[in-house]
Amino acid sequence: MVKQFLMNLLLSFIWVALTGTLYYSNFLFGFMIGFAILWVMNRTEEDQRxxxxxxxxxxxxxxxxxxxxxxxxxxxxxxxxxxxxxxxxxxxxxxxxxxxxxxxxxxxxxxxxxxxxxxxxxxxxxxxxxxxxxxxxxxxxxxxxxxxxxxxxxxxxx
Incomplete structure (x- = not known):
């Protein structure tokens, strides 16, 4: 679970770096995008906590x-x-x-x-x-x- 959270944070920071705007809303949007990407990638795993x-x-x-x-x-x-x-x-x-x-x-x-x-x-x-x-x-x-x-x-x- 910690691994997925850290990966989600990393994807959020990558999103912020790619867009070039460091705002809370942009970071939260990147977090949601990262969450969706991780969810799609890990749908078959047993640990869905x-x-x-x-x-x-x-x-x-x-x-x-x-x-x-x-x-x-x-x-x-x-x-x-x-x-x-x-x-x-x-x-x-x-x-x-x-x-x-x-x-x-x-x-x-x-x-x-x-x-x-x-x-x-x-x-x-x-x-x-x-x-x-x-x-x-x-x-x-x-x-x-x-x-x-x-x-x-x-x-x-x-």
Whole structure:
């Protein structure tokens, strides 16, 4: 999988060198062209993880940016208006993540979202304690996080 990623980067840089313009959009276009070329060349190989993980990673990135913007708007609206809408609470979140890398990435992504903060991880590494600034219902928060960011993150890592 690393070999395909490095080859994709090399094809992207070759594309940038051939076109002569070093812009992010041109590099991303070259990355997409390189991804398509590698996919066509490696369709018969057994290891297709790279070609499933790259689209899932891009989808996770867009999902996280959407959640980040939504949370920022909620916090900014609460700061601007004279009335406070926040209802803080602490949630005991049961994780499906098991390895240290999965737990670390999950807790980092949750903490990066405004209005949430990781307080602690249990000793058995099965539970996260999360402070949520806008907590309406604990079960809906757990369900949204489990079906949202954790599901998408674990699809990439496993």
């Amino acid at each position: 790279y070609f499933t993980r790259v689209p899932k990673t891009i989808y996770l990135l867009f999902y996280f940016v959407y959640e980040l913007i939504k949370a920022n708007i909620q916090v900014a609206y609460d700061v601007i208006t004279p009335k406070y809408f926040f209802k803080p609470g602490i949630v005991k979140y049961p994780m499906s993540a098991r390895t240290d890398l999965e737990i670390n990435l999950l807790s980092t992504v949750i903490s990066l979202t405004p209005g949430t903060l990781i307080l602690d991880i249990s000793e058995d590494k099965k539970t996260l304690y999360i402070h949520v600034m806008y907590l309406k219902d604990k079960s809906s928060f757990i369900k949204q996080t489990k079906n949202g960011i954790e599901k998408r993150l674990l699809e990439i890592l496993r």
